[in-house]
Amino acid sequence: MRIVRFVGGLLIGLIALALAAALFVFWLDFATDMAAAAGLGPVGYVFLWLAFGANLLLWTAVGLLRLGDDSVRAVLRRGAAADERRAVRSRERVLVGAGGPSGDAGTEGDHAPEAGDGPRDATIAVVIPAHNEEPVIHGAIGSALGLFPRWDIYVVSDSSKDSTAEIAAKTGVNVLELLTNRGKAGAIEAVIEEFALTENYDGVLILDADTELDKGYVDGVRRQLRDPKVAAVAGFVVSEWKPRERTFVGRMISAYRDRLYFMLQYFMRFGQTWRGTNASFIVPGFASVYRSEALREIEVNPEGLVIEDFNMTFEVQHKRLGRISMRPDTKAYSQDPFTFSDYRKQVGRWTLGFWQTVRRHGIWPSTFWVFLGLYILEVVVVSVILLLTTVVAVFVLIGTVAGEAFVSVPLVGTSFTAVTAFLPLTALAMGLLIPDYMLTCVMAAIRRRPSYLVYGLLFFPIRVVDAFITLRMIPRAWTARSDGRWASPDRVSKK
Incomplete structure (x- = not known):
């Protein structure tokens, strides 16, 4: 079959x-x-x-340049790693020959680096902001629990009227329930402050309640965060394809989004997030990680904005907090609208949020704004x-x-x-x-x-x-x- x-x-x-x-x-x-x-x-x-x-x-042309650059760097890294392994084995042979593994002459070998040694993996807190997400919250938490310990997962229920908070509490993760509706940005701000997440973790993952993480997501994020210049890792969105659960209109919307996401990410954002450009203007809010050092400098919840992700990205670029990184190894699966009415409203919010962010930050001298313009x-x-x-x-x-x-x-x-x-x-x-x-x-x-x-x-x-x-x-x-x-x-x- x-x-x-x-x-x-x-x-x-x-x-x-x-x-x-x-x-x-x-x-x-x-x-x-x-x-x-x-x-x-x-x-x-x-x-x-x-x-x-x-x-x-x-950006497709720039992406091809990045592909060549990444390939060359990967070959050089593998060559350097192989040379290091050969050097380690050579030192071990010299030390064993001089005095044996338990002799005095072998003491220096106790501090020799091993082939698998590397920088410490970043600790990451998972923040799941939710408002009346009873049908999907369990799936988002379940995907996070497959990759993170439950004590590193923080659900913030923003004045939900359904069982969102109760469902989250039963899974054993940390739950913060807000009595006043603050919106997504306000909920993120509240949970970060309540649990001092930027002080206790190296990075914070913001995960939408309708999103599920790919099994390779965490490894991909940690590989990218090993570069100290990376301030944020943009998630790689993939439209969830479950045609049996959708009407014809719902399937059409999901197929359209799948094409749109594929083109934007492979043919635009891949080039925009190259180390030589750093021109990305969106770190998608569905499943992305911010380094805590950068997040402390970001105004997450300014007044007058309908959504937060464009603003947070512009904050990174405007304040020069570091580089935005994106690779296909940080995939997450997002649920698209099921009706055209919901699609139109969602696109309206996203588009309004973009223009509001442009209005808020204005123009500043930078290559970022040249490409954005x-x-x-x-x-x-x-x-x-x-x-x-x-x-x-x-x-x-x-x-x-x-x-x-x-x-x-x-x-x-x-x-x-x-x-x-x-x-x-x-x-x-x-x-x-x-x-x-x-x-x-x-x-x-x-x-x-x-x-x-x-x-x-x-x-x-x-x-x-x-x-x-x-x-x-x-x-x-x-x-x-x-x-x-x-x-x-x-x-x-x-x-």
Whole structure:
């Protein structure tokens, strides 16, 4: 049965990759013909590649440089470790030959370093802030208990009205129950102060109640914290894929998020967190670790912010507290919204939190802000173009379907003729849909999930909603005041 699943998955991956390659060749041929017909020349080819995102291409190139740098460093470390082991064995042979393992001449060997010696592993406290998380809190605690002693786990129930605190208490972990709703940032601040976590531990892991840690998470974090310049380790988010527990809409949201997370982390944040750049503007609040030395300098809960993770990351960058590190060996599995209404609300909170953080910290001279500025510029420009182009595409589609009845309307018919002369419906479809669907095909091949090819047909409308929310939240960040209180989506038990 395993062989059948393996072969089936391999065939699905090959078919999806073949489809992606065919679409790319078709899109490139069509787009280059359009660019040549318009007389754009070399500039046209630049715009073609920008269909995939300037920041994505930039950070993918940087990520490849990091991959080469990491590979070279790994080879050098292995070589140094092998030389050290040979030196230790050589000293042991000399000492044994001189006076034997129990003789006086062997005393010096008692202090010789062993091959497995290294820096002390960081001690880590696990903080799980929760508000009415009864369906999922047991799963988060259970995953933490598989990696940490129960006395290193701290659940803070932020004025929950359900059994969140009781369920946590039964597991034997530390529980702090707040009577006043302070929001996630306020709850984190309270539990750190109550148990003096930054004084008693080397690092603090902030774990969302709907998140479960991969078995290799702790080892990955500790490896990264061995670099004293690392102030925070960003968790590597993976969308939880449990299709039987979801409706069609829920599966579509989870598939879309899986593609988005994969692209952002491998093609952007991997490059942004290279030691030579350190340009990451988000340490995701779902499962990330802050070094205590840096956390003591961070204002976790300033007034007026709807979420905390963007602000905490900007604090690290603005105060120059150290480097942000991210590698795929710190995976954690997060539960995505089950309904489109919850999805829209969550994206609204995240986007508002980003713009509020930009407003709070302002601009300061740094390479971080150069890269952040480029990102903001592209996000705003692409969102505007995407919405305008979508409106034009809908207009052209209606005119094409309605035919003469639509064209005969005064002004409308003239506008339709002018628009279609420059942007026919096929060009709009090729420009808007094909590049997006190519990425979905690649993701279907990577995950070996043929259903992504179906859900991917509906990803574009979600992107349009994301673009609308991005622009809508910009003025709200300067006009609306937020208290950071919880707005948790519907949860499904992970038992």
